[in-house]
Amino acid sequence: MTNVTHDFDISGLSSTVQDYLSLIYVMERDQEPVIGSRLAELLGVTPPTVTNTLKRMVRDGLITMDKDGTHLTETGWAASRVVMRRHMLMEWMMIHTLPWSKLHAEAHQLEHAISAMTETALMEQLGNPQTCPHGNPLPGFEKAVAGWMPLTAIPCGGRVIIRRVHELAEENLELLAYLEKKKILPGQPVTVTEILPFNETITIDINGEAVTLGNAAARSIFVELEPLGSIPEPATQD
Numbered sequence: 001m002t003n004v005t006h007d008f009d010i011s012g013l014s015s016t017v018q019d020y021l022s023l024i025y026v027m028e029r030d031q032e033p034v035i036g037s038r039l040a041e042l043l044g045v046t047p048p049t050v051t052n053t054l055k056r057m058v059r060d061g062l063i064t065m066d067k068d069g070t071h072l073t074e075t076g077w078a079a080s081r082v083v084m085r086r087h088m089l090m091e092w093m094m095i096h097t098l099p100w101s102k103l104h105a106e107a108h109q110l111e112h113a114i115s116a117m118t119e120t121a122l123m124e125q126l127g128n129p130q131t132c133p134h135g136n137p138l139p140g141f142e143k144a145v146a147g148w149m150p151l152t153a154i155p156c157g158g159r160v161i162i163r164r165v166h167e168l169a170e171e172n173l174e175l176l177a178y179l180e181k182k183k184i185l186p187g188q189p190v191t192v193t194e195i196l197p198f199n200e201t202i203t204i205d206i207n208g209e210a211v212t213l214g215n216a217a218a219r220s221i222f223v224e225l226e227p228l229g230s231i232p233e234p235a236t237q238d
Helices: 015-029 036-043 047-059 074-093 100-113 116-125 167-171 173-181
Strands: 063-066 069-072 159-165 189-196 201-206 209-214 221-225
Touching (some): 015 047, 015 069, 015 100, 047 063, 074 100, 167 173
Antiparallel strands (some): 189 201
16 A cells, blocks of 8 residues: 555546545455445445446556456555545534534535645644544554454453444444444443354443444444543544
């Protein structure tokens, strides 16, 4: 993965291509195979539509497609990092205006209109954040989340702090709404109270309330082990 400057010009890229770049970026960053059917599922389009778009991205030098799979080129990495950063900055800009669960979808509508100048100004105004409101790392700050682990890795009785809801899980708006309703938000301390492998569920205690999650959802929630001493209060919105 190559570090790039904030002023890489993506103005010539369509919003559709930018959407593809952001998803491919996350999948490649996490070393997940970039599969057309998975992209179709996340984007809500048909597999043939994905195939045609990927072919155009190959033509434009953003990705390569061969026997080794689909991969971002240097240009693709640079462009995708700008797209991701602008999306996350838009989420922070609306943190006191919209519910936490609505930030991703709304930022998705607005991110394409941000200029390089606005991006730089927002970074400075927001204090150069390392993560988005969902706890995911801005490009270049991956080390900030490296020590967090999936909730499914915590044994029964483990006390942890919610730190992150993975980017791909953000595409599930119903899941985000449920997590917000149950206060499963970054900064929230929880205790794992039950693990049922046969049922593929994990139950956590949040301020005395039991909440059961399927393993698929729990794998997308990253946590930090409770440090010795008091647990910090969860983040709240004004």
